[in-house]
Amino acid sequence: MTEPVIYETQGQIALLTLNRPERLNALNYATNDRILEVLDGVESDASIRAIIITGAGDRAFSAWGDIHEFTQSVKAGVDIAVRDFCKRGQTVTARLEAFPKPIIAAVNGIAFGGGCEITEAVHLAVASENALFAKPEINIGIPPTFGGTQRLPRLAGRKRALELLLTGDTFSPQRAMEMGLVNKVVPHEELIPAAFDLARRIIRHSPLAAARIITAVTRGINTTIDEGLLIEREQFARMASTRDIRAGLDSWIARETPHYTGT
Numbered sequence: 001m002t003e004p005v006i007y008e009t010q011g012q013i014a015l016l017t018l019n020r021p022e023r024l025n026a027l028n029y030a031t032n033d034r035i036l037e038v039l040d041g042v043e044s045d046a047s048i049r050a051i052i053i054t055g056a057g058d059r060a061f062s063a064w065g066d067i068h069e070f071t072q073s074v075k076a077g078v079d080i081a082v083r084d085f086c087k088r089g090q091t092v093t094a095r096l097e098a099f100p101k102p103i104i105a106a107v108n109g110i111a112f113g114g115g116c117e118i119t120e121a122v123h124l125a126v127a128s129e130n131a132l133f134a135k136p137e138i139n140i141g142i143p144p145t146f147g148g149t150q151r152l153p154r155l156a157g158r159k160r161a162l163e164l165l166l167t168g169d170t171f172s173p174q175r176a177m178e179m180g181l182v183n184k185v186v187p188h189e190e191l192i193p194a195a196f197d198l199a200r201r202i203i204r205h206s207p208l209a210a211a212r213i214i215t216a217v218t219r220g221i222n223t224t225i226d227e228g229l230l231i232e233r234e235q236f237a238r239m240a241s242t243r244d245i246r247a248g249l250d251s252w253i254a255r256e257t258p259h260y261t262g263t
Contacts, residue, residue: 002019002020003019003034004018004019004020004028004030004031004034005017005018005019005031005034005035005038006019006056007038009048010196012047012048012049012050012203013048013049013050013051013052013196013199013200013203014038014042014048014050014051014052015051015052015054015192016035016038016051016052016053016054017053017054017055017056018031018053018054018055018056018061018062019056020056021055021056021057021059021060023063023066024059024060024062024063024064024109024110025055025056025057025060025061025062025063025115026062026063026064026065026066026067026114027062027064027065027066027089027092027114027115027118028065028066028069029066029069029084029085029088032088032089032091032092033088035092035095035096036091036092036095039051039095039096039099042101043099043100043101046262048101049101049102049199049202049203049207049210050101050102050103050104050199050202050203051099051101051102051103051104052103052104052105052106052192052195052196052199053103053104053105053106053118053122054105054106054107054108054191054192054195055107055108055109055115057108057109058108058109058130058188059109059110060108060109060110060111060115061105061106061107061108061109061110061111061115061118061119061131062110062111062112062113062114062115062118063110063111063112063113063115064112064113064114064115064136065085065089065113065114065145065146067140070085073085085145086145086146089114089117089145089146089147090145090146090147092118092146093117093118093120093121093146093147093151094121094147096118096121096122097121097122097123097147097151097218098214098215098218099123099214100210100211100214100215101207101210101211101214102123102124102199102202102203102210102214103122103123103124104122104123104124104125104126104195104198104199105118105119105122105124105125105126105182106125106126106128106191106192106194106195107119107125107126107127107128107131107133107173107182107191108128108130108131108188108191109128109130109131109132110131110132110134111127111131111132111133111134112132112133112134112135112136112170113134113135113136113137113144113146113148114146116133116134116135116148116152116181117144117146117147117148117151118146119133119176119181119182120147120148120151120152120155120181121146121147121151123214124183124198125181125182125183126182126183126184126185126186126191126194126195126198127173127176127177127182127184127185127186127191128173128185128186128187128188128191129173129185129186129187129188130188131173131176131182131185132170132171132172132173133170133171133172133173133175133176133181134164134168134169134170134171135148135152135164135165135168136168137165137168138165138166138167138168139168143165144165148165149165152164152165152181154221154222155179155180155181156179156180156181157179160179173185183198184198205260206244206245206247206248206258206260206262207244207260207262208238208239208242208244208260208262208263209239209244209245209248212235212236212238212239213235215231215235216228216231216232216235219231220232242263243261243263244260244261244262244263247259247260247261248260
């Protein structure tokens, strides 16, 4: 069988490619399970500092979940459909969102349904001018199931999100950027270089500080400001005794480039 996710590394950056181009990289169960396996490996590998996720081929980043597979789960009953489809997809997007190393989506084409939800969940995203987004679940009579009813309103605002969720209409990468779903739109041939450039601008800094920032934002965004400030203080406290903070402060005072060890 073809590997559903291709894993490559370029220096300290991992490239994950959703690899079902004949199915527009639809997220079947094997793909979701493999994403989780790869993330587990990357988290424990100190040599990898950032991740880029993209789709194989020129047509799609990921066009939804695998509807044929999902249909069989629905026919098997509600409990099985919730377990195999909904819970599995939510586990993937939650893992991406809370992952302690920066994850960048390089959206190379169609990002419908699950592909859009991956884009919502990851920390940063760069989109090709050829990208196209949609929340089309309503077309088959269901709400989004991988977190789309929760993350898109938090990114775009309630009314803009509801328009997309209730109509199923496609929207451009430019509109995705205006709503905060992606950080940047670039010509198609510049997509992967732009994603790697963004990753390199991040990994020059302390990996521990990056992890603390990701945790503070991910946990704090859904709390009150007072609770969020407490989370921020907790994350600072975790940094205060590290070698990285001393390297940063000493280098700043000496006007030198810091060398971070991730300890």
